[in-house]
Amino acid sequence: MMLGFRIGASSFAVIVALTTPGLALAQQAAAKTAAPEQGLAEIVVTAQKRAESAQSVPVAITAVSGQQLQAKGITDLAGLAGQAPSVTLKNTASFAGSQATIYSYIRGIGQNDFAFNLDPGVGVYIDGVYLARNIGANVDLLDLNRVEVLKGPQGTLFGRNTIGGAISLVTKDPGKTFSFKAEATTGSYNRIDFRGTVDVPLVPDVLSASLSVSTEHRDGWQKRIPYTGYTDQNPIYLLATNGATGGPTNTNVNGNLTFPVVSNSARSDAGGQDQTTLRAKFLFTPTDRLTFRLGVDYLHVNEAAAPFSLLQVNQTAYVAIYNACITGNQQLITGFTALAGYPGIPALCNNPRGNAASPAGVQPSLASLAGTMLPYDNRYVIHNANGSINPDASYASGPNFDKVENWGFSLQSDYQLAENLNLKSITAYRKLDSSFGADIGGAPIAALDPTFADQERQFSEELQAVGKGFGGLWKYVFGAYYFHEWGHHQDEVPFIGGLIQVTSNDPYDTKSYALYTHNNFEIIPGKLSATAGARYTHDSKYYTGTQNDQNDFGGQLLQLPTSVFPDPTNVYRLYPLGLNHLTFNNFSFRLGLEYKFDSHVMAYASYATGFKGGGWTTRLTVPNFNTTTFQPLPAPTFSPETAKTAEVGLKSEFLNHRVRLNLAAFHTIYDNIQLTFQNSASPVTANGGNGRINGFEAELNTQLTSAWSFDASASTLDAKYTTILPGAPLTTSDQFVNTPKWALQAGTSYRIDLGSHGSLTPRADWTYTSQVFNDEANTPILATPAHSMVNGSVTYKFPNDKFEVQAGVTNVFDKRFVASGYTNNEAIYSGTYNPPREWYLTLRARY
Numbered sequence: 001m002m003l004g005f006r007i008g009a010s011s012f013a014v015i016v017a018l019t020t021p022g023l024a025l026a027q028q029a030a031a032k033t034a035a036p037e038q039g040l041a042e043i044v045v046t047a048q049k050r051a052e053s054a055q056s057v058p059v060a061i062t063a064v065s066g067q068q069l070q071a072k073g074i075t076d077l078a079g080l081a082g083q084a085p086s087v088t089l090k091n092t093a094s095f096a097g098s099q100a101t102i103y104s105y106i107r108g109i110g111q112n113d114f115a116f117n118l119d120p121g122v123g124v125y126i127d128g129v130y131l132a133r134n135i136g137a138n139v140d141l142l143d144l145n146r147v148e149v150l151k152g153p154q155g156t157l158f159g160r161n162t163i164g165g166a167i168s169l170v171t172k173d174p175g176k177t178f179s180f181k182a183e184a185t186t187g188s189y190n191r192i193d194f195r196g197t198v199d200v201p202l203v204p205d206v207l208s209a210s211l212s213v214s215t216e217h218r219d220g221w222q223k224r225i226p227y228t229g230y231t232d233q234n235p236i237y238l239l240a241t242n243g244a245t246g247g248p249t250n251t252n253v254n255g256n257l258t259f260p261v262v263s264n265s266a267r268s269d270a271g272g273q274d275q276t277t278l279r280a281k282f283l284f285t286p287t288d289r290l291t292f293r294l295g296v297d298y299l300h301v302n303e304a305a306a307p308f309s310l311l312q313v314n315q316t317a318y319v320a321i322y323n324a325c326i327t328g329n330q331q332l333i334t335g336f337t338a339l340a341g342y343p344g345i346p347a348l349c350n351n352p353r354g355n356a357a358s359p360a361g362v363q364p365s366l367a368s369l370a371g372t373m374l375p376y377d378n379r380y381v382i383h384n385a386n387g388s389i390n391p392d393a394s395y396a397s398g399p400n401f402d403k404v405e406n407w408g409f410s411l412q413s414d415y416q417l418a419e420n421l422n423l424k425s426i427t428a429y430r431k432l433d434s435s436f437g438a439d440i441g442g443a444p445i446a447a448l449d450p451t452f453a454d455q456e457r458q459f460s461e462e463l464q465a466v467g468k469g470f471g472g473l474w475k476y477v478f479g480a481y482y483f484h485e486w487g488h489h490q491d492e493v494p495f496i497g498g499l500i501q502v503t504s505n506d507p508y509d510t511k512s513y514a515l516y517t518h519n520n521f522e523i524i525p526g527k528l529s530a531t532a533g534a535r536y537t538h539d540s541k542y543y544t545g546t547q548n549d550q551n552d553f554g555g556q557l558l559q560l561p562t563s564v565f566p567d568p569t570n571v572y573r574l575y576p577l578g579l580n581h582l583t584f585n586n587f588s589f590r591l592g593l594e595y596k597f598d599s600h601v602m603a604y605a606s607y608a609t610g611f612k613g614g615g616w617t618t619r620l621t622v623p624n625f626n627t628t629t630f631q632p633l634p635a636p637t638f639s640p641e642t643a644k645t646a647e648v649g650l651k652s653e654f655l656n657h658r659v660r661l662n663l664a665a666f667h668t669i670y671d672n673i674q675l676t677f678q679n680s681a682s683p684v685t686a687n688g689g690n691g692r693i694n695g696f697e698a699e700l701n702t703q704l705t706s707a708w709s710f711d712a713s714a715s716t717l718d719a720k721y722t723t724i725l726p727g728a729p730l731t732t733s734d735q736f737v738n739t740p741k742w743a744l745q746a747g748t749s750y751r752i753d754l755g756s757h758g759s760l761t762p763r764a765d766w767t768y769t770s771q772v773f774n775d776e777a778n779t780p781i782l783a784t785p786a787h788s789m790v791n792g793s794v795t796y797k798f799p800n801d802k803f804e805v806q807a808g809v810t811n812v813f814d815k816r817f818v819a820s821g822y823t824n825n826e827a828i829y830s831g832t833y834n835p836p837r838e839w840y841l842t843l844r845a846r847y
Helices: 004-032 066-071 319-329 345-350 551-556
Strands: 059-065 087-090 103-106 122-126 127-133 144-151 165-171 178-186 191-203 205-219 222-224 273-284 290-303 308-311 401-419 421-438 451-469 475-496 500-524 528-544 579-598 602-613 641-654 659-681 681-701 707-722 741-752 759-767 787-797 803-810 820-821 830-832 838-846
Touching: 059 066, 127 421, 127 451, 273 707, 290 820, 308 803, 308 820, 659 759
Parallel strands: 122 165
Antiparallel strands: 059 144, 087 103, 122 127, 144 165, 178 191, 178 838, 191 205, 205 273, 273 290, 290 401, 308 830, 401 421, 421 451, 451 475, 475 500, 500 528, 528 579, 579 602, 602 641, 641 659, 659 681, 681 707, 707 741, 741 759, 759 787, 787 803, 803 838, 820 830
């Protein structure tokens, strides 16, 4: 085993040796005193496909109850960011425009791209149903029982695409009596939210139902403003597109660059919300042995895109081409060595953009527009008075929309075949339709305006046999899993005012089959046990690429011969012809030992493996060809990722359940890491290298009195590339994307009893995160700096406990920083900032 892990394991052994006697003494002391009014509530999880206390599961797991989510004002999955050690959650990344998308990283492993050809590295599940796409996965945490965050490879029980971990959301079952709860919230930016749940018993003790609804509406905090920096003295600055000679209106836009994906609605802000979530659940228990759960959920999103801020424009490469074309000044080209030797530039300037078959049709050449449009440069970067970038305003005028329709149903059945054997089934179908677009270029000129659409369907079936044998000494799970996903993805992406016009509509189809088992054996009853699990997975993937560049930018710039194109008669077609097929087979396993010092303290050691499927690079700006023979090559592919993690941990409770302390140390070998790099104007996916990750995590929860609670967590990650694969633009000194070295969190609340007047509970939450790089190239201007965040709230409960009012503030000190970022071949640097300080006021009622 590697040295880093030996050190971590030795440190852990010291912690156990020093802590265990103290814990035992604390247990004895607590036993001699009166029990407190209340301690920490037990959280029951199903991480091992059976209901059991989170403290008895030999996996590093953070479990957050629905009540805790409400106390912290967390309403969606991205809001959990900072609440679990070694976990990074974001709803914006790179060049994506949808805020309904979740980007999850656990222990340095995840996926930083929304593309359909990439699988997430952290699986998200709702009531046991896997969400295959991260689009639409930033789900509303509506009427939840709990959230379980499992860290480390979960390849045995959860399967493919969980090599970083899994996030399992478990909704509440309908109650057996009529009840309802509702809340209304107002706040900053005209926020108006409503959430409500009603439980209805339809047939007493046999059939009950619940219906939950959530609506969230607020204006965006970033405003789109007109660019007014014109001058009538220089013809370059004239706005001849409408015959104007300058003025306050923002008309410097080429309207011909709209694509079918682009929304017709014009929004003047970004960063707001307009979402509706519905969830219905039915619980049917016809006999004591048989239970059915039918769940239906629906998400509707129709809001502005994520708010991008232009950070910097680099006067090289295609920016120089664009400026040269629209000003007619070819000297702008010759002055840049990055463009030296490209004979096709004049043709690019003078060639009509697109072709007759293009969705946008043939458009005027940029050279013909010389003197009618503004150059693209740093004039569009908006600064505050102190010189910092102003994230609350943008000169963007391009696409600005985010539409998602995501719905599905699942049917779970649980039949007790024998006293110690249950047969379970989970059948599910889901449908996703989304379209979103953002103006990343941040200017009144169409510099970089990507739009996308996805239509995805998935069906899954899982069968489980869960039971006990040998008098309860053997606990087992045997399962079979089938998954089918199909759909198509559409790109409509104009760059450089239309010099590049990428279009595609790509169908794909994936089927996956798996068999698995998970077993726990008590070697010394009540003391020592062993865990062994395994899973075999077979993936079969099909994909047809249709990508075109309607202006043949790369071909003209490089003067490529027609022989390099997939179809020599069509120089606009970039992607290789035909149906592509890949298959992957994997065997993942978990081995472990657990030792219980007593009923409150358990230590464990485990070794687990997992994998994430491979696929195809789908974004090209030039054909894929052999640079020696100038012959076309097949579709470029990337291999599956694999992770192997050795872990030791300690789970403990003491002071009569008033204090809970969990520790974990781990060492991961992470191979064939799938990364998204910039290649020319397009982001492409490839296996970048191999790495190793060492880490340590600690979680503390306390309820020292019935009134005071305190929770804290800390994690440190040391992630390094050990090998760089050929062609990858990396070095071994580069840091992993979305992987902070340090993450700290602390929160506390204190309930003040007001007697017959109710109670008042102030709460404060603090998080700290060290520097995070948001792209694989570790671009400094796109990085999130080290920062602390503070949220606070005060909750007043009425005496009858049926009403309460919560007032809170997020980002109390109004700290602003880049939360995600994108650069297009280092020509445009654009970032999405975190939201500003916001206040909210919530009224809750229950019956």
